Amino acid sequence: MLKLIARRLALLPLILLAVAAITFALTEISPFDPVDAYVGAESGVTPERKAEIAHARGFDQPLHERFGRWVANVAQGDLGTSVVAGGQPVAGEIAARMSASIALVGGALVLVLVGGLVFGVLAAALRGTFFDWLVRTLCYFNTAAPSFWVGLLALYVFSIELGWLPAGGTSDPRAVESGGIDLSHLILPMVVLAMTQYAWFTLFVRNTLLEVLREDHVQFARAQGIGEVAVLLRYALPNALIPFVTLVGTHLSELIGGTILVEAIFGWPGLGGLTLDAALGEDIPLLLGITLCASVLVVLGNLLADVLYRVMDPRVREAAT
Amino acid sequence: MSAGGALGASLPVGGRRMADAVRRWPVSMQVAAGVLAVLVVVALLANVIAPLDDAAVDLDRVLEGPSAAHPMGTDEVGRDLLVRVLHGVRISLGIAALAALGAVAVGALVGVLAGTLGGRADAVVMRVTDVFASQNHLLFGILLLVLFRPALGGAGAVMLAIALTHWPTLARIVRGELMSLRERPFVAAAVGGGASRRRLARRHYVPHLLPAVGLAFVLTVAHAIFHESAYSFLGLGLPAHQASLGNILNDGQRSLLAGGWWIALFPGLAILAAAMTIGTIAEHWREHLHPRWRSELEL
Numbered sequence: 249m250l251k252l253i254a255r256r257l258a259l260l261p262l263i264l265l266a267v268a269a270i271t272f273a274l275t276e277i278s279p280f281d282p283v284d285a286y287v288g289a290e291s292g293v294t295p296e297r298k299a300e301i302a303h304a305r306g307f308d309q310p311l312h313e314r315f316g317r318w319v320a321n322v323a324q325g326d327l328g329t330s331v332v333a334g335g336q337p338v339a340g341e342i343a344a345r346m347s348a349s350i351a352l353v354g355g356a357l358v359l360v361l362v363g364g365l366v367f368g369v370l371a372a373a374l375r376g377t378f379f380d381w382l383v384r385t386l387c388y389f390n391t392a393a394p395s396f397w398v399g400l401l402a403l404y405v406f407s408i409e410l411g412w413l414p415a416g417g418t419s420d421p422r423a424v425e426s427g428g429i430d431l432s433h434l435i436l437p438m439v440v441l442a443m444t445q446y447a448w449f450t451l452f453v454r455n456t457l458l459e460v461l462r463e464d465h466v467q468f469a470r471a472q473g474i475g476e477v478a479v480l481l482r483y484a485l486p487n488a489l490i491p492f493v494t495l496v497g498t499h500l501s502e503l504i505g506g507t508i509l510v511e512a513i514f515g516w517p518g519l520g521g522l523t524l525d526a527a528l529g530e531d532i533p534l535l536l537g538i539t540l541c542a543s544v545l546v547v548l549g550n551l552l553a554d555v556l557y558r559v560m561d562p563r564v565r566e567a568a569t
Numbered sequence: 570m571s572a573g574g575a576l577g578a579s580l581p582v583g584g585r586r587m588a589d590a591v592r593r594w595p596v597s598m599q600v601a602a603g604v605l606a607v608l609v610v611v612a613l614l615a616n617v618i619a620p621l622d623d624a625a626v627d628l629d630r631v632l633e634g635p636s637a638a639h640p641m642g643t644d645e646v647g648r649d650l651l652v653r654v655l656h657g658v659r660i661s662l663g664i665a666a667l668a669a670l671g672a673v674a675v676g677a678l679v680g681v682l683a684g685t686l687g688g689r690a691d692a693v694v695m696r697v698t699d700v701f702a703s704q705n706h707l708l709f710g711i712l713l714l715v716l717f718r719p720a721l722g723g724a725g726a727v728m729l730a731i732a733l734t735h736w737p738t739l740a741r742i743v744r745g746e747l748m749s750l751r752e753r754p755f756v757a758a759a760v761g762g763g764a765s766r767r768r769l770a771r772r773h774y775v776p777h778l779l780p781a782v783g784l785a786f787v788l789t790v791a792h793a794i795f796h797e798s799a800y801s802f803l804g805l806g807l808p809a810h811q812a813s814l815g816n817i818l819n820d821g822q823r824s825l826l827a828g829g830w831w832i833a834l835f836p837g838l839a840i841l842a843a844a845m846t847i848g849t850i851a852e853h854w855r856e857h858l859h860p861r862w863r864s865e866l867e868l
Contacts, residue, residue, distance in 0.1 A: 278716035397837030505705035
């Protein structure tokens, strides 16, 4: 197990290097002029001043030297300086937004897991009934409906029409202690983000559960006279959940991508909002930094999934050793 | 009705037989094909049905709810929303189809390269594909949009962003199919019988790969519609004045506070209709062709 973790962690820098090389190459191919992005399109900057900026920031050096220097800097945790944040370090900008993102993604993940388990198990237990049909139909709609559209409708219904929940931000600006995180502000973005992943997980739980219920050990448990509820929860569900673990890594990435749209609608100040600010301000260093961070998260998520898979399924563990 | 037409092509030719085949489809498939046909006709004929006039501003009729005169209401400068949504379907479906075509072309090319070269070259190509595949579509697409929008313009950059984020699935499918085809007895028999490379490709490889590629194309179109509208909604896609579904949704977000829910509702319904019909048709097509592709094609 430790060997596996060590081997996969050793691979992490290689994968990051590949991601860095691809993004760097794309930046080079693109007609994008970093000096123009830095000074802004409208300001009347003389060519001499542009050359100075290019020299000061190292834009005029040959390709391999810039790439080498950039990789060396990234390895030391220096992701460059952000344009939209007025020259602040990219790493600091990303770190400052991290906690809001973790609150949002973590909350959504918990909602997906709990909601998907409850409705997936119920749908499997009540297969063929109206409830099962309802859950499947809602999931089907949910997969096809764009998350940002659902977010807009939820915003209209729950904050504008009904006034139950705040429309955006992290706290009430009129409150005495504004600046902290008010949980009522988290509910809408969290639920909308959860809905992007909720449908596939519910259907996944339902379908794998129905497959496992046909297996011999479940029939044997039934033959022993164990109640249907216990059969479902103790004998079938744990086996049905094993393949799910391998999917967590992929869907964690989807969840992180989904924050870009959700945070744009609800004005949540996490990494998704930072990504949008960077994109609108054509802030390439910041965008590259966020892309690299997302890659690290995906690799770590996949590693966690592999480790959990081995912990949960003895067959895989024994086959590997 | 591109998907329905392609499905029909695999059935016996002839109008009456086609009609018989349609009658044998499940009801969900018939409904989906009908709705998709309407959407495609709307996309093709939007300029004939209701020419778009961006200057048709009517400040006496700003933000009016749905009525007989304006079935979908009016927007914040008094333009008819139905006309704008019709053109939104045209723009968004067109861009999505072209972007999916790009993704299929890149994916097929990489897949054929990896599958035919084999060995170390195959390993290198597939590892690079893995790196692309591990990137989040939306995030990586935004990076591509920002980099290439100045040169390609909004629509071009959106197509490039979608094509360059969605090809890895295609490459894996094509490579996998090619590898398994090469091991099949009928291919070995053809090689043993002295068939040329061209004949092998034309008689054996292409006819077997085409349905999988076509199906992946249809599924990619559904994804592409979502991505185009998401980018435009964020203000990173098409120029703000163009009536794409994402841009209308962006207007809708602004109008929500003024109570204009219909501007956010109707363009989203159009996206929902397109995604659901394409999903349903792809599902039936998949089962019709090869039940075992089920898991491989979960894009």
